[in-house]
Amino acid sequence: MIVLVDTLCSVAFYCQRCGQIEIADVPVFSGHGDVVLTCSHCGAEKARLRLVPRKGLVIETGCVVCGQRNRVHYPLRQLRTMTLEKIYCEKDHFELGYIGKWQALAEFLDFNAAEYDALHPHDAYNFMEHQQILLEAFNRVHDLAEEGELFCPCGGHEFTADIAEDAIHLECTRCGSSAVIPAKTPDDLKQLQPGCEVAFLRPDLIRNR
Template sequence: MIIATETVIAMRCPSCGKLEFHKLSRFDFAGTNTVKVSCTCGAPKLIIGTKNRQQFWLQIPCVLCETNHLVYYRARQLWNEQVNFFYCSDTNVELGFFGPDEKVRAVAENYEHNLETLVDELGYDDYFFNPEVMFEVLNYLHDFAEEGYLYCECGSFQIEIDIFPDRIELQCKDCGAESVVYAETDDDLINIQNIKKIELVKNGFKFLNSIKNNNSNSGKNSGPKPKKRNKR
């Protein structure tokens, strides 16, 4: 009988949105009762704990309801040959999954694990001026983040995203620098498709809807900053 000793957890970061894979071994708990998993951006993703090595709990920060979910698994559930999913208990939206390395990566590759599905499930279609453009722009931003092409001039990769009906506002969590990405028209989508990276600056917003031939137009925000919507 072969006993599995490693599992791979796949989940998006509640801070930057990157989907990453984290190996978890039974031996990680040698000499300790808790294991902390963090994103490459530095944000905490989940805590795994146990008292008896037979039952384990996962504390998961939820990006949807902005609270921590606590779920329990037996050791044989964490380390087996099946892919298991965990969900937000309030919305029943999938937050991540775990299992054997190859199977988890296959699920991640074939599954439409993107923000369009997430927003559809939450019923935000009527919130956006142009949902199709918004979803595409959000996917581009997440691709930038995963490739390391979304960052601040201060050197930080910890970028907070606030979503409005017509745009996405980006803010550096370290220095407060801000940029705006518009996501309302086909031209806005073309603009984001024509750039290679986004760098936040301290001296004002970088208006990405003014990009032509891959050149950005930076400037001060000419009006008051719109009030952020309440996060759900």
Template sequence: MQMIDARFFIALYKSNNNIDIMPISLFREYAQKPLIVYHNKKEVIIELYCDECKKYNKSSLTLKSLKRPGGHRLYCYGCGRELAYLGSKADVEAMVSKHQHEVELLMHEMGFDDYFTEPFIMYELINHIHDMAEDKKIRCQCGSRNVAANIGTDKIELICKNCGSVYIVNAANQEDLEMVRKMQSITIKSKSCRKLTKY
């Protein structure tokens, strides 16, 4: 009797370039953050939670398409962030290996692997700070959104170009990264505002 392989694998992207790989059985349903999986007779429905947008994204895949070589990339419909990769065990493992190699190569080419205290944390933090700036979520109390970034070995200094005030974003460990990712916005305390409050 031939056994039916009713499993596929999903790689869930996390912060700090960590990736969780987990098997999903078509005979079971899963319902815990960030992943909900259920199915009907024709398709598998996958809901993935996006920490940026604070909502679930639903993707429907036919059972036939799950066998397609090359797998499936699953994105957030709100911010466009890649949330997961779905496919056979071989496809998922190959993708994870390629992803990690690309990040390591990029960090090495930029000379960051020897410079930063925690290169992967800094890489994630730079991307996150850049996205926040693009979404106009970084500003100074003086009213300016014109902010420069000075990158250190274990921190990023956000400097208001208008008043010169500085906000330090620590990047020494995983906790620092998680703290910043939970922030809705960053407001730099202005030197001029602090002086005004003294009188």
């Protein structure tokens, strides 16, 4: 019996806009065109896939933390034996998604959600929702800054931003003052609206704490 294989592997990427994650099969495709994976929740592009002769599968995906696009490639022989691997941002090592066999990805995501719930029994959200809240909060902060709704007391309106475990850390590029914006629960997201107040601490106050 001949078994026809129509997929190379499966991938699961966090949407860099809303944080949703879902598993998608990578098709066996010919030619040099890209296969674009989009988020079924918000429609944002998650990744671009291309099969390059003698190189294998090339994946391009963005990262909201560093603002750059990442490119990774996997030889076909590696894909045939791969069970599961994590895909990270090349610059800041932020976790972007996973690649491997569909069943392995599904079990891994289910395990992570269950493990998070076990470690945080009083939280009303699981591991996947936690990632979604972080990414959505990061994008809301970015939108507020772009729309002129986010200001430092010094008058500055340009910031560097980093994602922590359950918060967004901002630093004013003008005076160095910093702020920590909670991004742990859905209620934290509700606070990130036009007109919201963000408490900044001056560098000298941080050193003296």
